[in-house]
Amino acid sequence: MLFKRLLAVIPVVFGVLLLTFLLVHLIPGDPVEVMLGESATSADRTQLRADLGLDQPLPTQFANYLGKLAQGDFGRSIHSHNEISSVLAERIPATAKLALLALAIALLIGLPLGIVAALHHLHWPDRLATLSSLTLSAMPHFWLGPLLMLVFALWLGWLPVSGMESGSSIFLPALTLACGLAAILTRMTRASLLETLNEDFVRTARAKGLPERLVVLRHALNPALLPVVTVIGLQLGSLLAGAVITETVFGWEGIGRLLVESIEKRDYPVTQACVLVIALTYVLVNLLTDLAYGQLDPRVGRGK
Amino acid sequence: MSKAALVILLFWVAAAMAAAWLTPDIIHLDFILCSPNHAHWLGNDDLGRDILARLCAGARVSLTVAATVTLVTFSVGTSVGLVAGYFGGWLDRLLMNITDVFLAFPGILLAIAFAAVLGYGVNNLILALCLTSWVGYARLTRAQTLALRGRQHVLAAQVLGASTPRILLHHLFPLLLAPLLVEATFSIASLIIAEASLSFLGLGIQAPSASWGAMLRDGTRYLLVAPHYVLAVGVSLMSLVLAVNMLGDALRDRLDVRNEC
Secondary structure: OHHHHHHHHHHHHHHHHHHHHHHHHHOOOOHHHHHHOOOOOHHHHHHHHHHHOOOOOHHHHHHHHHHHHHOOOOOEOOOOOOEHHHHHHHHHHHHHHHHHHHHHHHHHHHHHHHHHHHHOOOOHHHHHHHHHHHHHHOOOHHHHHHHHHHHHHHHOOOOOOOOOOOHHHHHHHHHHHHHHHHHHHHHHHHHHHHHHOOOHHHHHHHHOOOOHHHHHHHHHHHHHHHHHHHHHHHHHHHHHHHHHHHHHHHOOOOHHHHHHHHHHOOOHHHHHHHHHHHHHHHHHHHHHHHHHHHHHOOOOOOOO | OHHHHHHHHHHHHHHHHHHHHOOOOOOOHHHOOOOOOOOOOOOEOOOOOEHHHHHHHHHHHHHHHHHHHHHHHHHHHHHHHHHHHHHOHHHHHHHHHHHHHHHOOOOOHHHHHHHHHHOOOHHHHHHHHHHHHOHHHHHHHHHHHHHHOOOHHHHHHHHOOOOHHHHHHHHHHHHHHHHHHHHHHHHHHHHHHHHHHHHHOOOOOOOOOOOHHHHHHHHHHOOOOOHHHHHHHHHHHHHHHHHHHHHHHHHHHHHOOOOOO
């Protein structure tokens, strides 16, 4: 099962590499012309074409691309001429910090809210939790971000508006990223716990005369949280995609901001590298989630 | 609840149609960043343009893009799913490997990448969204087709010599329609958000055309002096997305579709 799962990742990773490689070739017209603009001399163009290897046949280009990637070489930025790998190394920690804090906040909000909602099924805490999670899921980051900025930075003055200068700058973007995930976690925890509370073993625990608190904490909660683990894994990748927008809103210098800047400057090698790194991280996180799921739930995988 | 959602949706559809008679591009220099007033009910933007009129024009873009992309991806995705699920074998494996690759890009990332290389403007925006959002339909249709292709009535049709297109369209497709319609409704909501996201990043609709994403970007810039700008656009976007999602929920309950894929 483990081996099979690992094997299944290979074609996906290959496809991701191929698709990101082909991105530059989707540029209508001559990519070199688009990247350099009209003022470039023909010597510059020839130079860049050779640097990017665009003067070679496609399969050779792809092979070279893979070979360089294997050595951790993402090429150079057209704009700043810096090694892309060192730019990435600078930006990735900022995004990782943001995503992990967002995940922590989402767990702190989502899990308790989901549990409370399930335990008060169809009463007002449940309705309130359902309604707020529905509302939050209709609030994309580029609307929630400015709203939180307005309330917490401009009206209340508790947190800095944007940037990365002070230590508390991270809270608003992290909260922005966290809200959508918290909404999903609330819904999932609620649904999963409700289902578990109907299981036979819960009825047995109740019949034994256990207090409801122990029934929930000791018997129902653990199995109920299993599907939530999968959701967290899947959503961690979406956090990275959400970071593209959130980092832009708050001027957070992470990989998402780097992606948007590179698009604005038509610095396509950087764009390519950012897309690739985010997608591969997503694939990796999904794989780890799958594996963790097998470890957590004794019912999964052993028999097969 | 779903009646309220329907009213909100119809309101925005009407607003989008009314946009043809409004003048969202007229600049009133005396009204730059004015808060809501008699002449301009939701206030004015950074060029003194009427925010309400621009919201209507933005709704028009948003709904047109969402509807177009949904029509295209519904047809393409469903066809791919039907073919993959019905024929199975290497074709199925190939097509599903392709969908796996597309699903390996989280959220809107791939659409951003496509929009970035294709260039700006509404046509490329639609193309970028089409390229990335057919996958959901393909997966859903394939899973359902796999489950249905062994049914008696399909076997009967095969034995009676019905052509493959006939079996796919007349014997399988009608049974898939309910879950697909639910999927399509939810996808309209996410397409509205996706269009706004790309326009927010400057990749979609270009100035001076109105779009909700670009308006949110401009509004964020003037958050301190004119909070009404961001609030008006944000609430509009939220109301439309919420309404479509609630209709999706209602449709799912009505059609008794369970969340399977």
